[in-house]
Amino acid sequence: MKKKILVALILTFISLLLWGIGKLYIAYNLSHYAGYYVQHMPRKEGMNPELVIILTHLDSIERPEVNGLTYNLRGNGGIIKDDSFYLFDVSDEFQLTISDEDGDYFFNHDNGEFLYYYTDDIDNTNSDTQYQKEAELLLDKILPLS
Structure with missing residues (x-):
């Protein structure tokens, strides 16, 4: 028994x-x-799960050392490229700001999909495909993926 x-x-x-x-x-x-798993997972056209994973878990993932790329870990966190591109998690959306432009690009917080381009004119939000393509090119510059 024992x-x-x-x-x-x-x-x-x-x-x-x-x-x-x-x-x-x-x-x-x-x-x-x-990052590797997210890059290779199936997704719908226009979705950007890399953006969601990186910004929502910026404090806990490995942050690569890339020239010109700094990380803001205060608050919701963000990624800054060459002091001209600012990508931040702003509660229910992700915001991409370019220092020499008047407008900002906004992305869905759940799936990284481009939502709209916003300028200082309060009535002027634009979700045109031209702005979507610009936003995707800018994200490719700022997201630290291989």
């Missing part, structure tokens, strides 16, 4: 140890290779 209890305890301990190692491996793998 032998069966001892075997059961040893098997339980080994099972918990293997389960814990598996959890740690998965957590490490996802934290280091999340």
Whole structure:
């Protein structure tokens, strides 16, 4: 009887140890290779899951050292490129600002889809495909992906 209890305890301990190692491996793998997984996942046209993953988890993912790229980890966080491109998480949207332009690009917080281009004219928001293409090109410049 004692032998069966001892075997059961040893098997339980080994099972918990293997389960814990598996959890740690998965957590490490996802934290280091999340960008790769997001880049290769299937998606609808116009969606940008890289944007969502990077900005919502900026404080916990590995941030590559890229020339001209700095990270703002205060508040909701953001990425700054050459002090001219500013990409920030602003509560329910992502905002891309260019220092020498009057307008800002806004993206959906859930899937990274381009929403609209906003200028200082309060009645002027534009979701034209021209602005969407410009926004995608700008995101390619600022997102730290290989």
